[in-house]
Amino acid sequence: MMEDILERAVEIMRAQGAQFCDARFQTVDGLGIRLVDGAVRDLSDDHMAGVCLRARVGGVWGTASTVALDRQSVSDIAIRAVRSAGMMRGNDMEAPPTVKRDMKAELRIHPRDMDVEQKIGELMHLDKAQALDRIVNRNTNYSEEVRNNLLVNSSGSVISWEEVRTRFFAFAVAKEGDRTEMYYDGKGGSAGFELVMDADLPAIGEHVAKEAIATLEAERPPQGRMTVISDPSVSGLLAHEVMGHASEADEVVKRRSFLTDRVGDTVASELITMVDDGTCPGAFGYIPFDDEGTPSSRSVIIKDGVYNGFMHTLETASAMGVPTTGNGRAQDFSHRVWARMTNTYFEAGDWTLEELLEGVKDGVLSDRMTCGMEDPVGGGFEAKVLRGFRVVDGEISGMVRSLTLTGDALSILRTTDGMGNELRLDPGYCGKGIEDWVPVSGGGPYCRSQITVGGA
Amino acid sequence: MVINISSAYMHGLERARRIGAEQAEAFVSESRSICAYVDGDRISVTEERVDRGIGVRILKDNRLGRATANFNGFKEIDTCVHRAMEAGAMSMPDPVFKGFIGPQGPLMFEPDVVSENIDGLFPAHLVEVAMQVVALVNRHGVKVPRAMIRSGSVDTVVGNTNGQEAHHAYSMVYMHFTSMSDEPRPGEGIEQWFSHSLEGFDPEIMGMRLVQKAKAAANAVPYQGRETLTMILPPHNASEMLTTSIGVAMSGEEVNLSRSPWADRLGEQVASRSLTLLEDPTDPRGILSGCFDDEGCSASKRPLVQSGVLKEFMYDNYNATKAGVKPTGNVIKRSTTDPRAIYRGGNKIAPLNLVVIPGGKSVEDVMSSVDRGIYVEQFAWPQADPLTGRFGLEVRCGHMIEGGEVVGTIRNALLSGNMFDAVKDIRGIADDSTVHHNTIVPTMAFGGVDLIGGD
Structure with missing residues (x-):
């Protein structure tokens, strides 16, 4: 039985000198379906299982993982985990309290309870609806993942929990002459197949196709600093990339974050309250426990413009003498734990979009993020945006193609003078630098700020 | 067992x-x-x-x-x-x-x-x-x-x-x-x-x-102003900008799906005559070099772009069948940075080892030949849009060049342009070829990009 094997590994690591240690068994089962131009291009059923052991010795983590799940193999790597940690000297860490829980995901339609053929049938609605004139390529991607975790540690905790995520999106490519443009939309969450069944797939498919075609007419974006109304996906990117990564406490304890020593300072407009909340039911970044066995929590990062605090692992919370927040996350059993975000967003204000537009003399309204990059050291911000709209004298006047928003994060947030009244979260995967991808969501309402805009 | x-x-x-x-x-x-x-x-x-x-x-x-x-x-x-x-x-x-x-x-x-x-x-x-x-x-x-x-x-x-x-x-x-x-x-x-x-x-x-x-x-200072100039990219940035634009455009899948801007350009001049791109899986410096790709297809050394002329696309077996050509040995699952779980990925079409033939000049010579330009040491994330080639990138550290000399170091600027246009306007290729992921690329200079100041 796996629990016995993990308990034995913990005993071995303790006997070898680990001050604290944990052992985590994880299975990851995924299904991926990719439809291209009306055909199933890829249908993949993926399974992964492994054990990760961590030993804290002299203030350093020794980590070992294996896909060999027998008692002997796991015991062998327990010794190696302790030995590799024991070479160095670092800071001590307080052990977490004992937790005993067994949790299953709450779903209406567990993805494994539904036929793959039926799933393909549903997704075909999304594909077919994209088939409009000037659409040269239509794409539908679906993925589901079921993670089962069992964690045992030297505090006596035994925790098992299930995480289920489902996601779909469509992107259509339109072409006319030399111009090629795309548009995308979709949904994702900690949910079962009900996420797909509840969605109006034909409407989403038609929407992405029509918008891809419309984008063929988009013009080059304006250049320079101006008023930008960020849509919820770009607001989420602002929250995630700018303030979120710099609030991961592992960046703070080593003073790599521009927000180090800023708790209590006014860092943004008083309209801004920003939260990371791993307990958001149904959100893509929902986690009942982090990968260290800490229950997830809601952390207020900025409260009415004042910087409030960080997201912690066991190690960073101990180093800073505060309670941990349940943000110690790993990509899977074969990757290390870092301080990571979960669901990160700006809280909604009370402005309608029309009210936000009214005050704009010359600016841009963004429409859909492409990607972004953090800068915890310099506090810079870069968001690539799929497209946007010119706003002149409070009216939307025309579409602009791919644009980039950039600037100094705090300068941007201090200029925020309007927050929309509707919060939306978008699913995604977040890397720490260039690897270690974990599921998250980011979002916010429409936000109005001064940002540098550019694009070709 | x-x-x-x-x-x-x-x-x-x-x-x-x-x-x-x-x-x-x-x-x-x-x-x-x-x-x-x-x-x-x-x-x-x-x-x-x-x-x-x-x-x-x-x-x-x-x-x-x-x-x-x-x-x-x-x-x-x-x-x-x-x-x-x-x-x-x-x-x-x-x-x-x-x-x-x-x-x-x-x-x-x-x-x-x-x-x-x-x-x-x-x-x-x-x-x-x-x-x-x-x-x-x-x-x-x-x-x-x-x-x-x-x-x-x-x-x-x-x-x-x-x-x-x-x-x-x-x-x-x-x-x-x-x-x-x-x-x-x-x-x-x-x-x-x-x-x-x-x-x-x-x-x-x-x-x-x-x-x-x-x-x-x-020591970099915020850039103020707006101008069109030459961007000089050291190997790591040149590699990322090339692979996310023309590297994708040469994928047979992108060609078959009508997404590649180069889909109908085989045999045509698509880039400056100074640009020759080889797929060279024979080069032992290449991290992913090998005699087979990850579909088991024989790989070979061949030009993809020669003196600016598009010579070939890269195909896996599926897309080669669709296009009525032979697969080229360009399926990769193997990784330059992480050996874990490479069996999990699908078949990705990419070069095993993309080589830009170096020029005859040193980096200093390339820089000194630029009248007004920026040597970009650090972008937030160097990446072009594979569908259109467009880019708008935050410069986190760049050295401004005036009359061939470095005259200052800037940050907080946005560099925008289009890589499919930029490869037609190559102003210099240096001789400092460096391994970066699945490429071996030297410093390269491209004309006609816009630099915009911010805060």
Whole structure:
């Protein structure tokens, strides 16, 4: 039985000198379906299982993982985990309290309870609806993942929990002459197949196709600093990339974050309250426990413009003498734990979009993020945006193609003078630098700020 | 029971035959990797990872199914084969795909991409190297807030029921260091290093680059203004900008799906005459070089763009069949940075080793020939839109050039342009070819990009 094997590994690591240690068994089962131009291009059923052991010795983590799940193999790597940690000297860490829980995901339609053929049938609605004139390529991607975790540690905790995520999106490519443009939309969450069944797939498919075609007419974006109304996906990117990564406490304890020593300072407009909340039911970044066995929590990062605090692992919370927040996350059993975000967003204000537009003399309204990059050291911000709209004298006047928003994060947030009244979260995967991808969501309402805009 | 990858692969194919697959393909990988992480000038985590897995594709009644799993014995392989069979049964008949590749003939070359020393390394060795760099950087008053050294050895075998079988082994060392200077404001430098071994790595060179980059970033001033100028990209930035634009445009899948701007341009002048791009899997410097791709197809050295003329696209077997051409040996699952779980990925079309033929000038000569330009040391994330080639990138540290001389260092600027236009306006290619992921690229200068100031 796996629990016995993990308990034995913990005993071995303790006997070898680990001050604290944990052992985590994880299975990851995924299904991926990719439809291209009306055909199933890829249908993949993926399974992964492994054990990760961590030993804290002299203030350093020794980590070992294996896909060999027998008692002997796991015991062998327990010794190696302790030995590799024991070479160095670092800071001590307080052990977490004992937790005993067994949790299953709450779903209406567990993805494994539904036929793959039926799933393909549903997704075909999304594909077919994209088939409009000037659409040269239509794409539908679906993925589901079921993670089962069992964690045992030297505090006596035994925790098992299930995480289920489902996601779909469509992107259509339109072409006319030399111009090629795309548009995308979709949904994702900690949910079962009900996420797909509840969605109006034909409407989403038609929407992405029509918008891809419309984008063929988009013009080059304006250049320079101006008023930008960020849509919820770009607001989420602002929250995630700018303030979120710099609030991961592992960046703070080593003073790599521009927000180090800023708790209590006014860092943004008083309209801004920003939260990371791993307990958001149904959100893509929902986690009942982090990968260290800490229950997830809601952390207020900025409260009415004042910087409030960080997201912690066991190690960073101990180093800073505060309670941990349940943000110690790993990509899977074969990757290390870092301080990571979960669901990160700006809280909604009370402005309608029309009210936000009214005050704009010359600016841009963004429409859909492409990607972004953090800068915890310099506090810079870069968001690539799929497209946007010119706003002149409070009216939307025309579409602009791919644009980039950039600037100094705090300068941007201090200029925020309007927050929309509707919060939306978008699913995604977040890397720490260039690897270690974990599921998250980011979002916010429409936000109005001064940002540098550019694009070709 | 631990089984070797050849037994695993043969068992997978045999199992597929027995349960009724018309054709089957198995890709098996095994890796051992070790890693040392630095956080805040000290070692924070060491790792040792062992990984073994299989990816199976099955074709029956023109339906294609795929499954992947890691394994410790034959039982998991059997389950994986059954899952692939079930996935295929529930898929739809594919009007294009007729089967996996056939036997590929004798080996034409075999680059030496394995360092025998890698398997003898333990985390302590990587710790020692990492701390040498950290000590050197610290001596100059600069910190190393975050760094990672990973080494690994990978063995793969891919084969199918048509009789093709290809073995590949490689070793890799990947380093990613950041440095930070607090004076006069926080500035960050980043250095990466790719190789098959630790041989040739000089901690002093890495350390001094980190010191210089962090100090340059710390002293950079916000850019004000707006102008059109020449961008000079050092190898790591040139590599990323080329691979995310024209690298994607040369993929046979992008061509077949009408997404490549170069889809109808074979044989035409698409870039400056100074640009020649080779796919060169024979070059042992290439981390992913090898005589076969990860579909088991023979790879070969050939020009993709020669003197600016588009010569070839890259195809996997599926897209080659669709296009009515031969596959080119450009399927990659293997990784330049991480040996773990490479069996899990689908078939990605990319160069095994993309080489930009270097120019005859030094970097200094390229810079001195530029009237007004920017040498971009650090972007937020160098990336062009593969569909259009457009880019708008935050410059985190760039050196302004006036009359061939560096006249200042800037930050907080936005550089925008289009890579498909930029490759038609190449102003210089230097001779400092550097390995970066699956490319070997020198410093390159491109004209006609816009720089916009911000705050």
